[in-house]
Amino acid sequence: MNRIQSIDVFRGLTVAAMILVNNPGDWATVYQPLLHAEWHGLTPTDLIFPFFIFIVGVSISLAYNNKKPSKEIYRKILIRSLKLFGLGLFLNWFIPNYPFFESYTTVRIPGVLQRIGIVFFITSILYLNFRKKTLVIISILILVTYNVLLGVVPLPNGLIPSFDRVPNNWANYIDVKFLGNHLWKPDYDPEGILSTIPTIVSCLMGIFIGEVLKIHNKQKLLRLLCIYSLSFLALGYIWNSFFPINKSLWTSSFVLVTSSWASLFVLVIYYLCDVKQKSYGIIFTYVGMNAIGIYFLSSFISKAFYLVKINEQENIHSLLYNYSYNSFIDTGNLASLCYALTVLSFYLVLSYILFKRKIFFKV
Incomplete structure (x- = not known):
């Protein structure tokens, strides 16, 4: 298109x-x-990274429109994902003085480009293999399960789970256990392992809006963008009351609120650029x-x-x-x-x- x-x-x-x-x-x-917000909460800066993840989803929807899965498509997806991950790892690894690279024992493994690469890979595979209704169900399951895990399920050490930045937070616990010295901070990483899973939903939200952008009737397109954006924005702020908006944890409420703001931005920019020219x-x-x-x-x-x-x-x-x-x-x-x-x-x-x-x- x-x-x-x-x-x-x-x-x-x-x-x-x-x-x-x-x-x-x-x-x-x-x-x-x-x-960025120190922990819970949302500033304009906290919108930037989820906006980019959202755009990746929109691009997947437009780039792979009506394409069927094939070895060649999977190969291109994998190569692009590895390139993104490699570029991000290089940024963490490289230091512009001798010996030019940080020790492999302490180099930070997660990062912005690494997360984009992982999310792009998983979301592209999902989009090519499942219908939109199935993707909606997957999104709901991820967001609800993530909420239950972080808020209800006790940690292996018996501690009651918490949303705070403390050892009894599931996301931080997993990052420390599996990544050790390869984190941004000693006790957590904003692009950590567990919080990457709900990030996939942010990308799927972009896919859903990408599907809306394929509608030829521009008035209907704008109307749907407005309805979806405001509805999920309200739902996200309601969810915030018991699962706080938090970028570092990439909470379910954070996914809905930031995706909704992204949709509203798309609505305004689409109206100015593609409707009013x-x-x-x-x-x-x-x-x-x-x-x-x-x-x-x-x-x-x-x-x-x-x-x-x-x-x-x-x-x-x-x-x-x-x-x-x-x-x-x-x-x-x-x-x-x-x-x-x-x-x-x-x-x-x-x-x-x-x-x-x-x-x-x-x-």
């Missing part, structure tokens, strides 16, 4: 938001909406067409800037920040944001140059 411009815009906008929140001038001076977000289209490449490059350069030392007190990042905005803007939060916006502007321009030269990084 024809390419849907709003999806490229939404994908690019999401990657742009990732770059913005990942590159402040100083992590100690950041406006609260640009930080407006070009407000054209710059984000360029980013969206090179989403993984731009995200990987921005993450790699950001890590290098922090780790490459200029002298005993400064690295490349602190040198650039301290001698730019931090030297003439008194408000720390504003200076930090201006630096992040400058970094984002660089990648927006780079995306435009890549688009004009027809350079697209395929993963």
Whole structure:
């Protein structure tokens, strides 16, 4: 089917938001909406990663529309998944000084790209082999079972389960037991093992919206998007009362609320770009067409800037920040944001140059 411009815009906008929140001038001076919630709760920043997972689902629905399972399709899915996982692992493993790679005994195994690769692989297989009704049933079973496990089932050590960041949390317990020193923090990882399972539902929610986007009657399409978005948003906030919204645990309420917000964004962008034919977000289209490449490059350069030392007190990042905005803007939060916006502007321009030269990084 024809390419849907709003999806490229939404994908690019999401990657742009990732770059913005990942590159402040100083992590100690950041406006609260640009930080993740400490544990339970939801900030605008907490929407970004589930939005990208949601877009992966939309893309699966559009890319594999009416395709039948085959060895060749499975091979391509597997290769792409392994590439995504490998790129993410490389970001965790690489350090820009001798011996260039972190010890295999402590390198972090989970990560953003790793989770995208795993979720893409599983969700693509599900989409190719099951009908929509079956996928809905699978989604419900995952969300309900996950809630019951984390909230009701006692841990092997006999502790009563909890949603808090403590040892008697099932997600953290499994991460520590099976990943050990390979975690982001000693006691948990926001892209851990157990929390990856409900992430599959976030991707399936994108598939369901992708199916809606195939409807030719645009008025009906917009009406269904509105109904689905508001209905699941209400359900998600109701569920929040007994299974708190939590990104690190990727709780069932978090899945519904973030997927609903993503659907509402799609609704608005689709109306502007594909119905009214407006070009407000054209710059984000360029980013969206090179989403993984731009995200990987921005993450790699950001890590290098922090780790490459200029002298005993400064690295490349602190040198650039301290001698730019931090030297003439008194408000720390504003200076930090201006630096992040400058970094984002660089990648927006780079995306435009890549688009004009027809350079697209395929993963």
